[in-house]
Amino acid sequence: MLKIVPDPPLLSTDSPHCLEDILVHAGEHLACALAVGQQAVLLHPDRHGQALVRTALHEMETARWRVEQALACVQVAH
Numbered sequence: 001m002l003k004i005v006p007d008p009p010l011l012s013t014d015s016p017h018c019l020e021d022i023l024v025h026a027g028e029h030l031a032c033a034l035a036v037g038q039q040a041v042l043l044h045p046d047r048h049g050q051a052l053v054r055t056a057l058h059e060m061e062t063a064r065w066r067v068e069q070a071l072a073c074v075q076v077a078h
Contacts (some may be wrong), residue, residue: 020078023071030064 037057044050 020074023067027067034060
């Protein structure tokens with residue numbers, strides 16, 4: 001059976017860029033989740049559903065902001 005989505009690359013924990021790579025990947029996943037959530041808001045007709053999706057979007061935006069802060073700290077440390 002063919003997999004639709006490939007496995008993510010393995011990150012070596014002894015690499016000095018390991019944390020940076022993890023943060024970059026986390027940021028990319030959050031960006032994709034935000035895009036899907038924004039589409040869900042546009043496509044979901046009822047207000048209650050939109051409120052739930054908007055709340056999830058807010059949490060994803062906050063998490064993405066935190067990841068970007070952490071990534072900036074890692075990059076300054078190198």
